[in-house]
Amino acid sequence: MGLIGILLGLALLIGFAYRGWSVLLLAPAAAMVAALFAGESPLAHWTQTFMVGTAAFVAQFFPIFLLGALFGKLMEDSGSVQSVARFIGDSLGPRRAILAVVLAGALVTYGGVSLFVAFFVLVPMAQSLFRDANIPRTLMPAAIALGTSTFTMTALPGTPAVQNAIPMPFFGTTPFAAPGLGLIAAAIILLFGLWWLGLVERRARRAGIGYGGTLGLVPDRTADEAAEDPLVRGRATVAGTFDPAEIHQGEVTPRPPSAFVAFLPLLVVIAVNLAMSLLILPNLDLSYLALDQWGNSSPAAVSGIWSVIVALASAILVLRALNWKRLPRLRESVDAGLNASVLPVVSVACLVGFGTVVAALPAFEMVRTWVLGIEGGPLVSLAVSTNVLAALTGSASGGLTIALEALGSTYMQLAAELGIDPALMHRVAVIGAGTLDSLPHNGAVVTLLAVCGATHKESYFDMVMVAIVGAIVALVGVIVLGTLFGSF
Incomplete structure (x- = not known):
């Protein structure tokens, strides 16, 4: 019955979330359904298990959500992203329109823009x-998603995306975990995606299909309405770090x-992240983190x-200094x-x-045994496990955190026993x-x-093709190379 409860709770969460219901209500309700089928107290699990897990995630990652959303909004309002x-x-022009969009x-997302x-x-x-290149507008979502x-x-080492930050406390890694494998994976995804988009574009030209399809040019539909759509907002907030309802504030x-001024804050994100990860923090004495005052933590965490x-x-401060007169309503932009976030x-x-x-229920041991018994090793x-949970929740960050909260310590133990570098675990996850x-x-898709x-x-x-197939090819490549040569 316990396993049935887990599956039923998950089905309720997915089904109602797909219909636009908020996960703020669905998630605890689904958790209590799973607890009821397991014969355990739903109220106890809501206040003592669900809320503890929820609060732990907020405590750990809210600063990244907060600063990431603020940086993205200031980059937009200062005109830097534009x-x-x-x-x-x-620079690339309509002849290379797809490449330019990608x-x-x-550039803007690797530089920290939400x-x-x-x-x-x-x-x-x-x-x-x-429109200028007469490329079918139906390819725009794929081109933007690829980039x-x-x-x-x-994949790119050092990316400030929250997904890249989530494994760090579990594996004791940095944003630059397995940089060589990350670069290889990024190249595979990028080249595969560009190949596919180019193939579809050439097919469309041969078939006489242009920007507006076979009927010629059509008026562009406005993007403004999307920000106010409750369904879009509800789904967007579990897939990113920015609430679309605030985009026009x-x-x-x-x-x-100028382009030079606009690029500088993005470069600051990358440079400071690299310096902090590889030069500054490793050379600081952080042993005080082991004290009770700081939660018996560790530098790796x-x-x-x-x-x-x-x-x-740092990038926010630089952005503000460079655009002193370009943020006329600074308080509103900051708010x-x-x-x-x-x-x-x-x-x-x-x-x-x-x-x-779910991880606290007795029936989860069956799920754990099945996952760890999958052929091919850890x-x-x-x-x-990360694939399945991200697919079910429709959220890379949510699925990744659920997987690591439930199995992260187990994978770390396996890594120690089998001599697997935690950085490789980080990149694969x-x-x-x-x-x-x-x-x-x-x-994000919606x-x-x-x-x-x-x-x-x-x-x-x-x-x-560009966001799933290419990523799976890259994932297989990283696993094969990591198995053969270890992390690099």
Whole structure:
């Protein structure tokens, strides 16, 4: 009965979330259903298990959500994201429209800009370039997803994405875990995605299909309505770090900065993250963290998160200094960025709370045994578990945290016994969470299609190819290379 309860709770969570119900209610309700079938107190699990898991996630990762959303909003309102996108678009031109959109998305997200801020800025750029090049507009969601939601989220070493931060406390790693394997995975995802998009573009040209399809040019649908759509908002907040409802708060400057000024804060994120991870924190005496005052923690448990926090905070200060007169409504912009972080972090934390309850139930031992018994060893079972949970929750961050909360210590023990570098575990877990999370109910997928004015029928298959198939190929490559040569 316990296993039936877990499956039923998961089915209720997925089914109602897909219909637009908030996970703030669904997650504890589903957890209590699972507890009831296990013959345990639902109220005790709600207040003593669910809330503890939820609060732990917020305590650990809220600073990254907070600073990431604030940085993204200030980058938008200062005109910096628009300047970066315009520079890439002007440099490559309509002849390389797809490449321009992909690279622009990659640059801003790897530099720390929130995913949904990037969506709303990149769509107008993509519309202009695709229209001039007469490329089917149905390819826009896949091109933007490739640049923003794949290799810069999970594979590139040092990415400040929250997905890359989640394994760090569990494995004692840094944002730059397994850099060589990460770069190889990123190259596979990028090249596969560009190959597919180029193939579809050439097929469309041969068939006489242009920007507006076979009927010629059509008016672009507005992206503004997507930000106010409750269904889009509900799904988006479990897949990213920015609440779309805040996207139009504040004021975007009419005088955006030069490309040089716009790029600097992005470079600061990367440079400070690297310096903190590899130079500064490893040489500091952090032994005081073992005291009761600091929760009996360790440098390995916090240094990775500290690196991302300091990088984002530094970039915010540099951004403000460089754009002193380009943020006319600074307080409103700051408020919007800060407010935009709250619903996403609580929504993802509630998914984690559900996973915490499930992991505490006696029937979960059957799930644990099945996962760890998957053929291929710990790397394969870790990849499968993060894939499945990210797919079921529609959230890479939620699925990844649930998997590691339940099995992270077990995988660390296996890594020690089998001589597997925890950095390799880190990279496999992150890339694994960023594959099947892009199923049709994923918040980023729903939001991007809505912002582009496209439908699943029109554009989703191409998104599958660039965001799922390419990522799975890269994941297999990392597992094979990691098994043969270890972490590098």
